[in-house]
Amino acid sequence: MRSNKLKLTALLSLLLLSTSSLYAQRIEDLPRIAMDTLDTGTNAKVVIYTNNTWEFFFPGLDSLVARNVYTTNWITDQVFAYKGTSANDLPASMEFPLFNKVNEYKCPVVGRVSSRYGIRRGRNHNGIDIPLKLREPIYAAFPGVVRYSRYNSGGYGNLVIIRHDNGLETWYGHLSKANVEVGDYVVAGAVIGFAGNTGRSRGVHLHFEVRYRDLTFDPERIFDFETGDIRYQNFVLEKSYFNIRSNASELLEDNDEEIALLATEDGQEITSEDILENIEKIQEAEAKKLEPVYYTIKNGDTLSRIASRNGTTVSELCRLNGITRNTIIRAGRQLRIR
Ligand SMILES: [Zn+2]
Incomplete structure (x- = not known):
């Protein structure tokens, strides 16, 4: 062990020597990574970098506000963090900056x-549903901190809740798997989890909510989910939006067309539930196709007999099981047939 370590050290020093002789080390070539901070006794801090540089850092008002957002009403084991908030307690309208040059967004x-x-x-229905393929990645809408990430037995299944600097929260339900933990900082577009069918869900889809102080409003007021575009840089949230009957349909120019699409030829109405159900059926069938199917070999079976009885071919059986036509198959063993 010891001699190995010595050898490694010698090798590393040699490498360092050879690289430093090739490239003269200049301080500006060193990586600039913050390694320490010093308090100055004022609002400013001094940040020291690995390349021997330093700078003053003034935590801006925004980040001070943001820090407050991530400490007050910060409950990580329950979905509701602002118990007792009523829309009546809130101003008639509030403005929320949604993105800027530094803080981006992602549908x-x-x-x-x-x-x-x-x-x-x-x-x-406190959010919107978008049918997806199993395990499709789901992205953080805005930068923020994960407040909740666990299985929710209330119906959401695997649920991730992210709180953002402006105080809004985004909720992502029915995930097959979360990709973040409570306390994680995420940037907009970070993969926070994968599409699934957990909880009270029929078919793989994302159930997405936007909340302010636990109160929901229509996420389609913020995003155009069909294009992935955001509707505003600064969003004005009217108190009336918290009403479950208040939705973004007035924003959707082609709303009439969409309603027309939801009627069959004989005039029968198709609800979005039916659409979701159809998509589920198709997805289930697709998933079944992909799931491997096994057959237990019986006495007297041959590859060709198994193939013809299961609607497949000998070469396909060979490919699936990594065998050849001449492989002797034994009764009781499992053979993958799909
Ligand atoms: Zn839903």
């Missing part, structure tokens, strides 16, 4: 909204 997924914000079968 969590792009796709057709199959179920809108509003009342669905007598229950409040």
Whole structure:
């Protein structure tokens, strides 16, 4: 062990020597990575970098506000963090900066909204649904900090909640798997999890909500999910938007067309639920196709007999099982047939 370590050290020094002789080390060539901070006794801090440089850092008002956002009402084991907030306590309208040069945005997924914000079968649908393929990545809409990331037995399944600098929260439900943990800082566009069908869900989809102080409003007021575009740089949230019957449909110019699309030829109405159900059926069938199917070999079976009985070919069986036509198959063993 010891001699190996010595050899390694010698090798590394040799490498360093050879590279430093090739390239004269200049201080500006060294990586500039913050390695320490010094308090100055004022608002400013001194940040020291690995390349022997330093600079003053003034935590701006924004980040001070942001820090407050991430400490007050910071509950990580329950979905609701502002118990008792009523829309009546809030101003008639509030402005939320959604993005700027530093803080970007990303539509969590792009796709057709199959179920809108509003009342669905007598229950409040507090977000929107977008059908997806299993394990499609889902992106953080804005930079922020993960407040909640766990399985929620209330129906959301695997749920990630991210709080953002401006105080808004984005909720991502029914994930097959979360990719972040409570306390993680995320940038806009970070993969926070993968599409799934966990919780009270029929078919793989993202259930996406936007909340302010636990209160929901229609996410389509912020994003055009079909194009992935954001609608405003500064979003004005009217108190009335918190009403479950208040939705973004007035923003959607082609709303009439969409309603027309939701009717069959004989005039029967197709609900977004039906669309989702159809998509689920197709997805299930697709998933079944991909799932491997095994057959237990019986006495007297031959590859060609197994192939013809299962609607496949000998060469396909050979490919799936990594065998040749001449491989002797034994009763009781499993053979992959799909
Ligand atoms: Zn939903």
